[in-house]
Amino acid sequence: MTAPTTAAPDLTDASALVGFGLQPRLRPLQYPRYRDLVQRCRLDRTFRAAVEAFADGLEMDLIEVHPVEGLVLHPRHGSLFTFRLMDHPTLKSDQRLVLGLAHVGIAARVYPFPADLEEDTVKRVSIDEVDGFLRHLIKRLQDATRDSDGLALPHAGLDAAWRCYAKLTPGRPTPTGRLTHSSSQRWIRDALDWLVDQGMAYNAEKDLGAGHFRLAHRFRLQVREAASGAAFALLSDIRRAQLVEQD
Known part of the structure; x- marks a missing residue:
């Protein structure tokens, strides 16, 4: 029996949420899609795991999903998104x-x-x-x-x-x-x-x-x-x- 896989629409939504998180000045309350994805990530463990996987691929850690601040990502040392x-x-x-x-x-x-x-x-x-x-x-x-x-x-x-x-x-x-x-x-x-x-x-x-x-x-x-x-x-x-x- 094979392990369940994440559906393609879920992966699309997960990548979209990470994309919002990479624009730190955006706030969920300003963008309905961002707000909905944040809410889903806070409630759906499977979806959150998909979001974390996308962030991991970018060498970033998901440190919080906040209803006001949105997706908060922290780049690891050596990540493309690390500012030095x-x-x-x-x-x-x-x-x-x-x-x-x-x-x-x-x-x-x-x-x-x-x-x-x-x-x-x-x-x-x-x-x-x-x-x-x-x-x-x-x-x-x-x-x-x-x-x-x-x-x-x-x-x-x-x-x-x-x-x-x-x-x-x-x-x-x-x-x-x-x-x-x-x-x-x-x-x-x-x-x-x-x-x-x-x-x-x-x-x-x-x-x-x-x-x-x-x-x-x-x-x-x-x-x-x-x-x-x-x-x-x-x-x-x-x-x-x-x-x-x-x-």
């Missing part, structure tokens, strides 16, 4: 370090506790808050990397990044009002604008004021997948300590 800062054609090496630190800083500032990564709520954050946290981080790392003779000691992984960041001024607007690349807040805005483009954040400046963003459920899930990274763990530790100090 080192692949960005216009960034210099020190700029990639600063932008990478800004991304990790946003995540650690908003989700410092493991419980934060399980809480299905939309968080808000501002450019000023992230910059303030990263400058607090730099002060802590500077203090931690000095021995009794006052000599700077290297900090694995983050040493080059925070040293590059420390050289930047918080804000230096151009005559048109834009921040220059010598401004740390420019890189934080670039990081947040990229999250908006990826459907992981929303610009909230009209509601909350200049430099404010809301972080989507999709961003929290992606951070949760990468939470075991050493950089995120260290920045989260420092953020938790900062919260204790503020209390």
